[in-house]
Structures are given as structure tokens and as C-alpha cells.
Amino acid sequence: MSQIAMDTEIKAGTNNTQEYFLRFNISQRMEHIVLMVTLTVLAITGLAEKYYTAAWADWLIFRMGGIQNVYLVHRAFGVVFVLSVIYHLGFLIYYLGIWKGRPAMLPSIKDARDVVASLRYSLGLRKKHVLFGRYDYRQKFEYLGILFGGAIMILTGLMLAFPVQFTSILPGQFVAAALEAHGNEALLAVIVIVIWHLYDVIFKPGIFPGDFSIFTGKIPMKRMMEEHALEYAEIAEVEVPEVEKH
Amino acid sequence: MSRFLRRTILPATIAFTLALLVVSAYSLTVEAQSGATTIPHGKDGFEKCLDCHGLQGMIPEPANHAAFTVDTCASCHSYAEATPQTGEPEEEADPSSACGKCHGELTSQYIDSVHGKALIEENNADVPSCTVCHTSHTEQDAGSEAFHTRSVALCMSCHANKELMQKYNISTNVVQSFLDDYHGTTYTLITKQDKNAAVNTAVCTDCHGIHNIKPVDAPGSPVNADNLVDTCAKCHSDASTNFTATWLSPREPSINDAQLVFSVKWLYRIMIPFIVFGLTAHVALDLRRAKGKKQSGGK
Numbered sequence: 001m002s003q004i005a006m007d008t009e010i011k012a013g014t015n016n017t018q019e020y021f022l023r024f025n026i027s028q029r030m031e032h033i034v035l036m037v038t039l040t041v042l043a044i045t046g047l048a049e050k051y052y053t054a055a056w057a058d059w060l061i062f063r064m065g066g067i068q069n070v071y072l073v074h075r076a077f078g079v080v081f082v083l084s085v086i087y088h089l090g091f092l093i094y095y096l097g098i099w100k101g102r103p104a105m106l107p108s109i110k111d112a113r114d115v116v117a118s119l120r121y122s123l124g125l126r127k128k129h130v131l132f133g134r135y136d137y138r139q140k141f142e143y144l145g146i147l148f149g150g151a152i153m154i155l156t157g158l159m160l161a162f163p164v165q166f167t168s169i170l171p172g173q174f175v176a177a178a179l180e181a182h183g184n185e186a187l188l189a190v191i192v193i194v195i196w197h198l199y200d201v202i203f204k205p206g207i208f209p210g211d212f213s214i215f216t217g218k219i220p221m222k223r224m225m226e227e228h229a230l231e232y233a234e235i236a237e238v239e240v241p242e243v244e245k246h
Numbered sequence: 247m248s249r250f251l252r253r254t255i256l257p258a259t260i261a262f263t264l265a266l267l268v269v270s271a272y273s274l275t276v277e278a279q280s281g282a283t284t285i286p287h288g289k290d291g292f293e294k295c296l297d298c299h300g301l302q303g304m305i306p307e308p309a310n311h312a313a314f315t316v317d318t319c320a321s322c323h324s325y326a327e328a329t330p331q332t333g334e335p336e337e338e339a340d341p342s343s344a345c346g347k348c349h350g351e352l353t354s355q356y357i358d359s360v361h362g363k364a365l366i367e368e369n370n371a372d373v374p375s376c377t378v379c380h381t382s383h384t385e386q387d388a389g390s391e392a393f394h395t396r397s398v399a400l401c402m403s404c405h406a407n408k409e410l411m412q413k414y415n416i417s418t419n420v421v422q423s424f425l426d427d428y429h430g431t432t433y434t435l436i437t438k439q440d441k442n443a444a445v446n447t448a449v450c451t452d453c454h455g456i457h458n459i460k461p462v463d464a465p466g467s468p469v470n471a472d473n474l475v476d477t478c479a480k481c482h483s484d485a486s487t488n489f490t491a492t493w494l495s496p497r498e499p500s501i502n503d504a505q506l507v508f509s510v511k512w513l514y515r516i517m518i519p520f521i522v523f524g525l526t527a528h529v530a531l532d533l534r535r536a537k538g539k540k541q542s543g544g545k
Contacts, residue, residue, distance in 0.1 A: 026248075052435060067435035072267060079266045083259050122531035124538065163492050164484050172491025176499075177506040184514035188521065195525045205536035 020218035021235075031088060032214050035146075038081045042153075043190050045074040050183045078157050085150060104134040107144070111137040131229040142197055149189050156182040345376045355457040360464075362457075372410060374400075392442035394449065398433065401450040423495030424450070453477050 024032075048057040048070060064070050095101045114137045120126040130136075135143070156178035159166045163175045201211045213219040224232050233239065346353035356362040356376070364370035379400055380388055387393060404410055406421040424430040432447040453469050460467040468477040474490040482489060499507035 049431075052431060058438075061435060062439070066439065067432060076263055076267055079263050080259070083262065087255070119531070122535040124535070164482050164486075164489055167488035167492060168484070168486045170488065172488045172493075173504055173506050175492035176494050176504060177510045180499075180507055180510045180514070184510075184518065188514070188518055191518065191522055192525065195522065195529065199529050199532075204532065 019221040021221065021224045021232075022217050023213055023219045023224075024217045026217070027091060029215060029217055031084065031091075034080070034084050038077050038084060039189070039193075041077045042074060042081060043186060045070050045077070046183075046186050047190070049074065050186070075161060078154070078161075081150070082154055085154065105140055105143050107137070107140050111140060129226070132227060133230040134228055136227070138196070138200060142192070142200075145189070145192055149185055152181060152185045153189075156185070352457045359455075359457060359459045360461055361459060372404070372413070374404070391444035394451070395433075395437060395442055395445050397451055398437075398449045417496060419498075420496040423498075427493065427495050448481060452480070 044060070045064075048060045049067070051057050052061065052067070061067055061070055064073065096103060110133075114130050114132065117126060117130045118137075121129055159170075159175050159178040160182060167175060201207065201214075202209070219228075353376075357366060361373040361375075364373045365375055379397075402421055405416065406418050408418050411418050425434055429447045429449070433445050433449060436443050436445050436447075454462075455468050458466070460470075462469050464470065465472070467473065471490075475485055475487045478485045478490055478493075494504055494507065497503055499505070499511060501508060
């Protein structure tokens with residue numbers, strides 16, 4: 001999944017050779033773009049429906065030509081989201097089942113330890129920064145958040161779109177509960193993305209103006225060694241730098 | 247994009263999305279209320295009455311009133327021969343004698359309804375009589391879509407009035423909860439752009455009835471638990487009895503009622519602030535560390 005590619009870049013005044021890792025393949029990069037666009041449209045149209053009395057929502061609904069159009073667009077992109085999830089599940093089956101890749105997104109005890117260690121590092125109680133593998137605990141949190149959050153949104157979304165069908169087998173209260181869950185889970189997802197994901201990939205000191213590796217697929221070697229030291233060590237077959245216990 | 251994707255997944259996605267768009271658009275349309283009829287109360291012959299009466303007030307009575315009466319006005323307003331009429335025409339208190347002369351079926355429904363009973367048996371002035379909703383002299387097409395849409399404001403004029411509703415122990419929450427839920431939201435958004443637009447959603451009268459409104463727990467009421475599924479099925483054709491429970495209003499979820507909704511609501515009320523706090527703290531600590539590094543001349 002990672003390859004070292006040599007890329008020669010001439011910087012102003014000096015000749016520099018920057019090595020890159022190919023961290024994300026074309027399929028993953030496409031998936032992320034689709035996810036980005038889909039979730040943005042879903043969030044905007046969905047929150048406009050939920051908070052329809054707000055001035056911004058009022059403006060948007062009017063610009064889109066009325067609430068029925070907003071409903072349609074929201075449901076259409078819901079379908080796109082479902083398809084992207086199906087695609088991802090297909091990818092997982094292939095990657096884990098056939099290619100026998102490692103499930104790098106699975107949380108482990110190390111992640112729990114990393115949270116504590118990072119906290120101590122942020123507070124100045126730990127000298128060296130924490131060493132992470134392919135995905136650190138933050139990225140795992142986001143990924144699993146989308147996985148489970150997405151599952152909730154799809155299930156409750158379907159219940160809201162087809163209440164007659166669902167209530168032929170479920171009590172009606174489930175639909176009312178689905179409405180509550182759908183709107184609130186959406187709020188939660190937007191909050192996590194805005195506060196955390198956008199900070200991590202745009203505003204974080206050291207990352208700003210942005211981490212584009214999800215679009216280009218490439219991560220500079222220097223960042224690879226810092227941010228995913230354990231993965232780097234495995235691929236480059238070098239010694240892992242001395243690990244501070246906590 | 248690889249050839250495989252271009253040839254299979256992409257067209258399949260497009261086809262699926264288009265199909266869903268078509269299905270959604272169809273399912274959102276609801277048959278408009280049928281049965282519009284024009285009012286047979288033409289304006290022919292009004293002129294004679296209007297010569298003296300107009301619609302605002304009266305000028306002194308002519309000596310022989312009878313010679314001036316016209317069928318149209320006289321069918322609702324009785325008159326005394328050559329004597330002045332004082333006060334309001336008596337027909338307004340009891341619609342059955344005036345409106346009922348032509349609209350027999352609807353009037354007897356009305357007399358049986360909660361509004362009608364209060365009007366006739368108790369002489370209650372708070373309830374709407376025929377002319378309150380239909381007005382008297384204007385030509386309103388009560389079967390039209392525009393009237394159907396505007397009827398919500400009519401019902402609200404009393405049912406959203408706290409002082410008035412307190413007298414009868416009727417909660418004004420019923421209006422707000424309607425507006426907060428699906429039907430009311432759609433209604434509000436469509437009418438925002440055009441007050442008379444046809445709405446493809448249920449309004450008050452679609453569920454509660456029009457001339458036959460009964461208390462919600464009375465056996466004949468369309469919103470009584472036993473009858474509710476048939477009322478819902480007017481638009482949601484395959485609705486089962488479970489479907490009626492999707493609509494909570496005017497009830498609020500609580501520990502005793504709709505516990506699942508209540509728990510979900512509170513789960514998020516706790517989880518969202520907790521996560522906001524946690525993530526913000528994490529970002530703050532991260533920034534603090536970065537600032538510290540910068541100050542000590544680090545990375």
C-alpha cells in the first residue's frame with residue numbers, strides 16, 4: 001500500500017531531492033472526494049430542513065426553489081452516500097479478504113496508551129512526541145465516527161424516507177425516534193468535522209495551509225517519519241527510534 | 247478513473263440516482279382535494295337591496311320594505327314588512343335556518359359537531375358558525391386549494407389564542423407542535439412563498455374533519471385512536487396501525503410517553519456537549535504545545 005517514490009524538486013536557490021511516500025491510492029483518493037462533496041451537500045440541505053426558520057436556511061430553501069427541491073436533493077445525495085458506503089465495503093472485503101492487508105484502522109490498546117501519552121506530551125510531561133503507526137488515534141476516531149455515524153444516518157434516513165414501509169414491521173415510535181437521532185447525529189458529525197478534522201488537516205500548526213496528501217496521495221518523507229514513525233520503520237526496514245515508555 | 251469504473255459503476259450509479267429521484271418526486275405529490283363547487287349565491291338582483299343597505303350600514307328604511315326585497319337576500323335575511331330591522335339579522339345565531347335551507351347535509355353535520363353543539367345548545371359565541379369560516383357576502387370557493395391552504399390561519403385564529411383556549415382547557419401547544427412536525431413544516435415553507443399555494447400536506451381539516459369536528463376522544467372523531475389509521479391512509483395509502491404512532495404531536499416525549507424518543511433526545515443532549523468539550527480541549531492543548539515549542543525555538 002505504500003511505495004517510496006523519488007521526486008526531484010528544485011527549490012529556490014538549491015537543489016533538493018524530496019522523497020515521498022504514496023500513502024493513498026487512487027481509489028482511496030476518489031472515495032474521499034466523493035465523501036467530502038456528498039457529506040457537505042447532505043449536511044447543508046439536512047440542517048436547512050431541521051432549522052428551517054433560521055435566516056440562512058430560509059435563504060437557501062428559497063434559492064433552491066422551495067422545500068420540495070431541498071428534500072429531493074437531500075435524498076438523492078443520500079443515495080450517493082449509500083453507494084459510496086457499499087463501494088467502501090467492497091474495498092474492505094477485497095483488501096482484507098483477498099489482498100490480506102492489515103486492518104490498520106482497528107483501535108487497539110496502543111491507541112488508548114497513545115491518548116494518555118499525547119496528553120502528557122501536550123502538557124509538557126513527556127519529552128519526545130508519541131510514535132504512531134499508519135493511522136494515529138485521531139484518524140481512527142474520525143474513520144470509525146464516519147463508519148458508525150454513517151450507519152446511523154443511513155438507517156434513520158431510510159426510516160424517515162419510507163415510514164409506511166418501516167412501520168409495517170416496527171412500532172411507529174421508532175420513526176419518531178429516528179427523526180430525533182438523524183438530526184442530532186448530523187449535528188454531531190458536522191461538529192466533529194469542523195472542530196477536529198478541519199483543525200487536523202488545515203489549521204494545525206505545522207500543517208497549515210493544509211495537508212493535501214489525501215488528494216495527491218503523497219506524503220513527504222519528513223512528515224512520514226514524524227507522524228507515522230512506526231509505519232515508516234517497518235517499510236524502510238530501519239530501527240524504530242527509542243520509544244519513551246509513557 | 248479506470249475503465250472498469252467508467253463502464254460499470256458510474257452508469258449504474260447514475261441510473262440508480264435518477265430512478266430514486268423519479269420515485270421521490272412521484273411519492274411527494276398528493277391528490278388535491280376534490281369536490282370544488284361554485285357558490286350558487288349569485289349577485290343578480292342584489293342591486294335593489296344594495297340601493298339602501300350596501301354592505302356597511304343602512305340608510306333609513308323605505309316605507310314599504312316588502313316591495314324592495316329580492317329572493318337572494320331574503321333567503322338568508324328575514325325581514326319584517328314595513329318595519330325596520332334592528333340589530334343583527336337573526337340568521338347568524340342559528341345557521342340551520344338560513345344556510346341549512348340549501349346546505350342541509352353539511353348543516354346537520356355541523357349541528358352534530360363540537361362547534362355546532364356549543365353554538366346551538368349553549369348559545370356559545372366563541373365557536374365558529376357558518377359565516378365565521380365562510381364569511382357572508384364574499385364569493386369564496388370553499389372547495390378551492392387556496393381556501394384549503396388558508397384554512398390553517400382560520401383554525402389558528404382561535405386555537406392559537408391562549409386566553410380563549412384556556413376557557414375550554416384546550417392546549418395551544420397543538421398548533422405549535424403541528425408547525426414543528428413534518429406536515430406543519432412543509433406547510434409553513436410552501437406558504438411562505440405564496441399564501442394561497444396548494445399544499446401537498448395535511449392541514450387541520452384534513453385530519454380533524456371540517457363540519458363534523460368532534461372532541462379527539464369521541465367515537466366519531468377521525469383522529470380518535472380507532473379511526474386514525476383510516477385518516478392517515480387518506481394520503482399514506484398503505485399505512486398500518488403502527489404508522490399512526492410516528493406522529494407524536496401534540497404530545498411531547500417524556501419518561502411516561504414515547505420513551506424511546508425521549509431517551510434518544512437525552513442521549514444526544516449529553517453526548518454532543520461532552521464531545522464538543524473533549525475535542526475543543528484536545529485542540530487547545532495541541533495549540534498550547536505548538537506555541538510552547540515555538541517560544542522555545544523548537545521545530
